[in-house]
Amino acid sequence: MLKSRVSHQALAAAIATALLVFAAPAAAQDEAGSDRSERSERSTRNARSSDRSERRGSRQQAQQQEAARYPDAARKEPGVTASERLIKQLNALSDAYNAQDVDKALPLAEEIIANPRANEYDKSMAALLAGQLFLNDDNARAIAYLRQAIDGGGLKNNDHFQSMLIIAQLQAQDDQYADALATLDTYLAESASADPADQALKGNILYRLERYPEAIAVLKPLVEGGGEVNPQWTQILMASYAESGQSAEAAQLAEQIAASAPDDKQSQMNLAVSYLQTDQNDKAAEVLERLRASGQLTEESEYRNLYAVYLNSDNKEREAIAVINEGLEKNILPSDYRTLVALAQAYYFSDQVGPAIDAYRRAAPLAENGDAYLNLAKILHQEGRTDEAKEAARQAIAKGLTSNTDAERILSSR
Numbered sequence: 001m002l003k004s005r006v007s008h009q010a011l012a013a014a015i016a017t018a019l020l021v022f023a024a025p026a027a028a029q030d031e032a033g034s035d036r037s038e039r040s041e042r043s044t045r046n047a048r049s050s051d052r053s054e055r056r057g058s059r060q061q062a063q064q065q066e067a068a069r070y071p072d073a074a075r076k077e078p079g080v081t082a083s084e085r086l087i088k089q090l091n092a093l094s095d096a097y098n099a100q101d102v103d104k105a106l107p108l109a110e111e112i113i114a115n116p117r118a119n120e121y122d123k124s125m126a127a128l129l130a131g132q133l134f135l136n137d138d139n140a141r142a143i144a145y146l147r148q149a150i151d152g153g154g155l156k157n158n159d160h161f162q163s164m165l166i167i168a169q170l171q172a173q174d175d176q177y178a179d180a181l182a183t184l185d186t187y188l189a190e191s192a193s194a195d196p197a198d199q200a201l202k203g204n205i206l207y208r209l210e211r212y213p214e215a216i217a218v219l220k221p222l223v224e225g226g227g228e229v230n231p232q233w234t235q236i237l238m239a240s241y242a243e244s245g246q247s248a249e250a251a252q253l254a255e256q257i258a259a260s261a262p263d264d265k266q267s268q269m270n271l272a273v274s275y276l277q278t279d280q281n282d283k284a285a286e287v288l289e290r291l292r293a294s295g296q297l298t299e300e301s302e303y304r305n306l307y308a309v310y311l312n313s314d315n316k317e318r319e320a321i322a323v324i325n326e327g328l329e330k331n332i333l334p335s336d337y338r339t340l341v342a343l344a345q346a347y348y349f350s351d352q353v354g355p356a357i358d359a360y361r362r363a364a365p366l367a368e369n370g371d372a373y374l375n376l377a378k379i380l381h382q383e384g385r386t387d388e389a390k391e392a393a394r395q396a397i398a399k400g401l402t403s404n405t406d407a408e409r410i411l412s413s414r
Contacts, residue, residue: 070157072192080121080154086112090122097129105133113148120154127152128159139170161191165198172201177208196222200233207236212244223253231257231267238270247278258287265296276309285309285316292323300334303327307342317350337366344375353383370396370407377410386413 082090089112096105112118112126131145146163149155155163164187171180184202187193199218206215219237223229234257241250254267254274261267268287275284288306291297297306303323310320324343327333344359357379364372373396380389393407401407 070161070191070193072194073157073161073190074192075157075160075190077157078120078154080119082125083117083119083122086115086118086122089115090125093126093129097133100133102133106130109145120152122154124149124152124154128155128163131163135166135170139174143167143170157191161187161193164191168201168205172205172208175208177205181205181209196225196227197230200230200236203233203240204236207240207243210243212240215240216244216246231261235266235270238274242274242277247274250274251278251280265291268296269302272305276305281309281313285313285319292326298332300327300332303333307346311342311346317346320346321350321352335362337363337368337372340366341372344372348379353379357383364392364395364399367399370399370401373399374401374407377407381410381413389413 089108093105093108093112096108109126109130113123113130115122118126127145127149131142131149134142134145136142146167150160150163164183168180168184168187171177171183181202184198184205188198188202200222203215203219203222206212206218216237219233219240223234223237234253238250238253238257241247241253251271251274254271258264258267258271268291272284272287275281275287285306288297288302288309291302292306297303303326307320307323307327310316310323321343324333324339324346328335328339333339340359340363344356344363347353347356347359357376360372360376360379364370364376367373373392377389377392377396380386380392389410390413393410396407397404
């Protein structure tokens with residue numbers, strides 16, 4: 001749930017607005033233009049002034065909209081903008097970043113960061129763009145640069161806190177859950193974020209840390225709050241219930257999800273698993289059979305779950321046989337020891353001795369020890385097929401048994 005790629009767009013828009021603060025200086029007037037009338041000059045100045053005011057208003061509006069993402073943050077906006085003397089370097093860095101040219105952009109970023117004339121904003125923005133260049137490709141370097149951007153103190157709140165959030169996401173992607181939680185807790189405390197997705201990320205990380213009661217405490221209000229709910233939040237809450245031993249709550253939540261998404265296979269599979277966890281095998285079988293009937297059972301584990309349900313239920317061996325044979329015919333179940341011995345047992349306990357013997361003959365050579373050969377020998381002995389039983393008993397001993405007593409008894413029989 002956590003392996004999603006981090007978007008470059010979350011932070012990239014900031015520099016576009018920032019670099020509008022300084023425009024390229026206008027070309028000096030040539031001498032031929034020196035005799036223009038004063039009224040023409042005033043008109044030109046007024047037009048330029050109006051244009052600058054309009055641009056300034058647009059920038060201020062954009063900046064206000066950006067800052068509104070964290071209106072309750074304790075951190076004050078730094079109020080620092082790009083240095084005019086570094087605008088060319090920042091523009092070059094921006095162009096290289098937009099082209100995703102790491103070889104060109106990274107030296108430019110490092111040059112700005114090391115420049116003694118660069119202010120906090122210049123350095124933070126350079127580090128921010130450098131960090132974004134490595135997102136999803138080299139998360140360690142991305143995190144290092146993003147931390148440098150944060151520590152520089154020059155970013156506006158929107159970019160400052162988004163950088164913190166992305167660090168937490170990257171750490172979680174790399175299974176550094178304790179670090180991710182520490183970063184995220186700092187982010188939540190300092191930003192005062194009210195975004196439910198941020199709380200959901202915390203719940204997910206707590207689940208990964210196996211801190212299930214805490215995960216439930218975070219996720220339950222999100223799922224039951226009546227707002228828009230991401231299905232993944234509900235899935236993690238359900239898993240947290242199950243892992244904390246609250247199987248009834250997990251099953252109830254699974255039923256709600258499945259009812260709201262009858263055509264969603266994963267929701268139906270989760271419902272089946274929740275029934276199994278609460279020993280409601282009949283209900284689990286009903287759900288899995290609906291999926292099988294509609295051709296939605298496509299994974300080995302799904303077929304194994306269904307035939308296991310039948311083998312652990314009373315008088316359901318024939319149903320298990322049908323599921324196993326179908327899985328073998330569709331090449332979804334492999335013809336391995338695990339599958340074939342389950343098939344042999346299902347045949348035997350449904351009084352189909354002939355097919356049981358055939359299945360054991362196929363399974364026994366694939367076993368790690370001689371147990372399957374011993375079971376085959378016992379069945380053959382019961383059927384009065386003494387010579388075949390003795391041969392199976394010898395193979396059982398050769399393959400290895402915990403005790404040879406039963407095999408030797410068959411070998412000594414007449």
